[in-house]
Amino acid sequence: MVGRKRQPVEVIGGIAPDRAYSLPEFxxxxxxxxxxxxxxxxxxxHPLMIRDGETxxxxxxxxxEFLEASPPHQARTRRPPRQPRTPD
Numbered sequence: 709m710v711g712r713k714r715q716p717v718e719v720i721g722g723i724a725p726d727r728a729y730s731l732p733e734f735x736x737x738x739x740x741x742x743x744x745x746x747x748x749x750x751x752x753x754h755p756l757m758i759r760d761g762e763t764x765x766x767x768x769x770x771x772x773e774f775l776e777a778s779p780p781h782q783a784r785t786r787r788p789p790r791q792p793r794t795p796d
Contacts, residue, residue, distance in 0.1 A: 727768045
């Protein structure tokens with residue numbers, strides 16, 4: 709491949725779409741705990757888990773597609789604090 713330039717790859721949050729990550733590496737880059745990854749799986753994050761020997765591997769493309777399909781985060785609104793009762 710002499711003379712061919714590699715096209716730049718868009719990286720979202722440290723995850724490149726054209727790369728496979730071991731599960732520990734994926735969790736370290738994204739900052740996800742095991743519990744958060746489990747919740748993401750329940751919300752339709754079904755990555756192609758390739759078994760490379762004994763290490764599960766996640767494709768970056770699957771994570772990016774999941775993020776793009778997810779609704780934006782909306783902060784919960786809190787109730788206003790209770791007003792102290794005044795004696796009648």
